[in-house]
Amino acid sequence: MTTGNRKAKDRWVRAGLLLIAVLFLGIFLIVPLVAVFAKALEEGVSVYAAAVAESDALAAIKLTLLITGIVVPLNLIFGLAAGWCIAKFSFPGKSFLLTLIDLPFAVSPVISGLIFVLVFGAQGLLGPWLDQYNVKIIFAVPGIALATAFVTFPFVARELIPIMQSQGKEEEEAALTLGANGWKTFWRITIPNIKWGLLYGVILCSARAIGEFGAVSVVSGHIRGMTNTVPLHVEILYNEYQFVASFAVASILTLLAIATLIAKSIIEERSHVH
Amino acid sequence: MSIEVRNLSKDYGQQAAVTHINLQINTGEMVAFLGPSGSGKTTLLRLIAGLEEAKEGQILVDGIDTQEQTIQERKVGFVFQHYALFRHMSVFDNIAFGLEVRSRKTRPSKPEIKRRVEELLRLIQLEGMGDRLPAQLSGGQRQRVALARALAIEPRVLLLDEPFGALDAKVRHELRDWLRQLQKKLSITTIFVTHDQEEALAIADRVVVMNQGKIEQFGTAEEVYQRPATPFVRSFLERSGVRRGVEEVAVQAGVI
């Protein structure tokens, strides 16, 4: 084959690969993404606005924010603790601990909800005892928070552990020899060094906490205006054939997802600079 | 400050890092820990700093056992091999760190900290570069910042782990002569770790030759060079000597 032929063939192969990639992502990602907004705005902006501002939708948004506000700080503290002990120390069973942290990734969301029903539900292990003190966990806010925390459990830790491992412990040791105590070392040396990973972990964790569907579906009980999160509200509207309203509420979640992606790419860029 | 090491041992699991080390270092002395990689020299330095905990044995600084002291109380100036500069802080903030983290009672005032840092910047010949970030400095400059940061807390002893290892030959020579002069001027007890015997013999008052976690010989440069105590010392010095010989030939021939 002559060089010219080979180069021409190369160009065709490149164009072909590019086309395949764009078509694939176009069909499976871009079209569904655009469809959300198209369906939401099908009957005009006023119908859209009415669907979003409806009282059950607002209650769902409030509940979702509350759940995220509970779950993300919990998983953030966990992520920092796990990152610190795994990255700065060596101890037996470390890789086993890492596997356990990944465990919730391997569990179906439906099962993630089910296990809390089995512990706290009316027929569950602690059910009769909770009933006695009139504490409601399943079909109530605590159950939703627990299931969401389970599903989003590894996110912050998974971001922080590799970063903290790659940074080693020399800077912390240097701070200690200079007279800083543990807390000061943590706040003034460790945190600034992991801030981008931390931020990204929190964003990912929040995105999943806001959007979790399967696990929450199991524990929520779908009580409108009470235990309905935004994704559950989307489902209810959809099943009631209120398609425009359903897509309108879904479009809020989609905007959040897009914001997450943009934040991710900005953070990646910034953390590469340093 | 004098340093005395008594019967010091440390292992990592099954593997012994240093075994039964005894050592007496005098006030104001500059000592090199010399040995091949894995000989335990860095472990011994980190033990003296308090960055590692010994399995048995004692370390006395000025006759006082450091066992019960926290690393903060020990006041050692430690310069890490790769400097461990705080990458998110300016040169100024790096040097000021040790003063700023002191408790309110012992912390110098802001103008006093500024004065001290600027004095140190003058000392390391980096005046006016306090605003730079570590990433904007050359290797030799980072090394000097790391040194200034360690000196800022007015340490009782100065410990340096492979201080010139990451630098090219020319900078290495300049810097080590400068360090020697500075050490004499401050008359601070100093230990540095190196695998380069020429470096050790050139600037240290006394040299500790280490191998497999044990001290092979402890003596002045002349003693170690003229009268190697063990076959290991002889072969280790010869090996590096040969390398140096080749290097000199290469330099003369204009290859390097």
Added chain:
Amino acid sequence: MGKQRRVIPGFGLTLGYTVIYLSLLVLIPLGVLLLKTTSLSFEQFWQIATADRVLASYRVSFFSALSAALINSVFGLVVAWVLVRFSFPGKRVLDMLVDLPFALPTAVAGISLTAVFAQNGWIGQYLEAWGIKVAFTPLGVVVALIFIGIPFVVRTVQPVLAEIDKQVEEAAATLGASAWQTFRRVIFPQLFPALLTGFSLAFARSLGEYGSVVFISGNMPMKTEITPLIIMTKLEQFDYTGATAIATVMLAASFVLLLFINLLQWRCSKHQLPY
């Protein structure tokens, strides 16, 4: 003396917190599930776990997840290749969008895919002309799982591809290898472990997926009903025992996969620093 104190503080505190939080939130609840399963006799368990409708759901879940993961492996490799090796306008946006399935709530993906692939949908109407039905058929399940699995393959292959030394390829070319030979004999063997990891991750995630599937599948028993949905249905009928038995089967499958993935990653990273 003898006791080995650690110089950096906080080991006990952070490890303690990590283990306690992990136990309370993850290990104990999962343990309760297993405990509940052991309260069944083996006959009972077998009867529930191998009922016709349940067996059919295993088949649907397994084969849809497998097909989706295979399709993703092929196209994910192409996407990763294009994103690493080519430069073209809009590349950054495309690269960003690959993560959309991570960020978009599964319920939203579910209703949107259903709308797009329905008979009168943007894409569904053209497929309908060819006689292909997607929504409310087993194909719909596969489509939803393809969506969910895209980032797994692309994001595991991408960094490995980026790290392959261009000089190795150039060396192969100077030795007379064609582009295809270079890919097949030099690049692909290096990519294979990452591709296999991506495939397994996508497969594992797809097995348990619920939200994106239930809208598009139509949930017809024996045909398009996935295993997570059976669990959900049993829960809605307050059949906790049944739900638990089937969940145990699923969990066992997931753990075997997780073990496999860990082994794979351990083998791939053998030459790098261990954790």
